[in-house]
Amino acid sequence: MVRTGTPGTQRVLAVDPGLTRCGFAVVDMSAQRTGTFVHVQVSGTSAREALERRVLSVMEAAEELMERFRPDVVAVERVFAQNNAPTVVGTAQATGVVIAAAARRGIPVAWHTPSEVKAAVTGDGSADKESVNRMVVRILRLEAPPRPADAADALALAVCHGWRGGMAGVNAVAATSTHSGSRPAHAPRQTALTAAQQAWRRAESASRAPGAPAPGRPARGRRP
Numbered sequence: 196m197v198r199t200g201t202p203g204t205q206r207v208l209a210v211d212p213g214l215t216r217c218g219f220a221v222v223d224m225s226a227q228r229t230g231t232f233v234h235v236q237v238s239g240t241s242a243r244e245a246l247e248r249r250v251l252s253v254m255e256a257a258e259e260l261m262e263r264f265r266p267d268v269v270a271v272e273r274v275f276a277q278n279n280a281p282t283v284v285g286t287a288q289a290t291g292v293v294i295a296a297a298a299r300r301g302i303p304v305a306w307h308t309p310s311e312v313k314a315a316v317t318g319d320g321s322a323d324k325e326s327v328n329r330m331v332v333r334i335l336r337l338e339a340p341p342r343p344a345d346a347a348d349a350l351a352l353a354v355c356h357g358w359r360g361g362m363a364g365v366n367a368v369a370a371t372s373t374h375s376g377s378r379p380a381h382a383p384r385q386t387a388l389t390a391a392q393q394a395w396r397r398a399e400s401a402s403r404a405p406g407a408p409a410p411g412r413p414a415r416g417r418r419p
Contacts, residue, residue, distance in 0.1 A: 203225060203226045203227075204223050204224065204225050204226070205223070205224050205225075205267045205268065205357065206221065206222075206223050206224075206233070206264065206265070206266045206267045207220075207221070207222050207223075207224055207266060207267070207268055207269075207270055207353040207356050207357055208220070208221050208260060208261065208264060208266035208268070208269045208270070208302075208353075209221075209222065209269075209270040209271075209349045209350070209352035209353035209356065210257070210269065210270070210272070210290075210293050210352070211272050211345050211348040211349045211352060212253075212271060212272060212286050212289040212293060213285060213286055213289050213345070214240055214249045214250070214253060214285040214286075214288060214289050215239055215240060215241075215242065215285070216237050216238075216239045216343070216345045217237065217238045217253050217256065217289050217293075217345070218236075218237050218345030218346050218348055218349035219234075219235065219236050219237070219238065219256065219257070219260055219349055220234070220235045220346065220349035220352065220353045221233040221234040221235070221260065221264045221266065221353070222335065222350065222353035222354065222357065224353070224354070224356070224357025228358055229334075230334055230335050230353070230357055231335070232335045232336075232337060232350070233264065234260075234264060235341050235346045235349060235350060236256075236260075236346070237345045237346050238252065238253060238256035240252050240253070246288075250288050250289070250292055251292075253288075253289045253292055253293065254293070254295075254296060257292065257293045257296045257297075258296045261296060261297065261300055261302065267302070267303075268302065268303045268304070268305055268356065269294070269297040269302050269303070269304050269305070270304075270305045270306075270307060270352050270353060270355070270356035271290060271294060271304060271305070271306055271307075271352075272306075272307065272308070272312070272348070272352055273306035273307060273308050274286055274309070305356050307352060307355050307356060307359065311355060311359065312327070312348075312352050312355040313326075313327055313351075315354065315355040315358050315359050316330045316331065316334070316351050316354055316355060317330050324344060324347070324348075327347065327348075327351050328340040328347045330351075331347055331350050331351050331354065334354055335350065335354070
């Protein structure tokens with residue numbers, strides 16, 4: 196299931212996983228490295244709920260967004276070991292149902308660490324949340340920073356993928372490990388590009404030609 200969108204654009208569904216708060220953002224990224232805000236939400240569950248109901252709630256939210264917005268790729272925050280074991284487990288459970296929902300629909304999944312997101316958006320892999328929020332507002336031309344924080348994190352993740360991950364169809368998980376430590380034994384062979392992916396590649400190449408707008412800046416006289 197791949198969205199039929201504007202040539203040279205890629206719709207990213209970004210997920211900041213968690214059971215208590217799971218951030219979702221949908222952004223249309225262009226080959227010229229500009230982004231257009233589409234949707235953002237935070238789906239949360241209470242720790243008092245049964246675990247199976249909490250996991251189901253995240254899965255249903257992810258599936259509803261995939262059906263509604265038909266993303267070209269799902270970008271997920273790749274979290275490494277943390278001191279809070281229950282948080283790690285909850286993040287893993289939320290991540291599992293999201294990527295399973297994507298796999299069922301044939302949507303590619305990409306992984307980006309928090310430091311990769313910060314570096315892509317601000318140029319500093321150790322930037323604080325306020326710095327990231329300011330850049331997200333600027334890049335996506337928002338009137339105000341999104342709230343709560345999980346929403347801003349998901350939007351930053353979508354921008355990061357658009358700038359670092361490139362077009363859908365690229366093997367974004369090769370040579371990387373997930374938050375739970377799994378790693379593909381062998382990178383899958385790159386398959387032939389679809390017509391939409393070929394259009395993205397042509398537009399991306401054109402954007403690098405002399406006189407093309409800098410990343411994150413729309414061309415003069417053109418509304419995003």
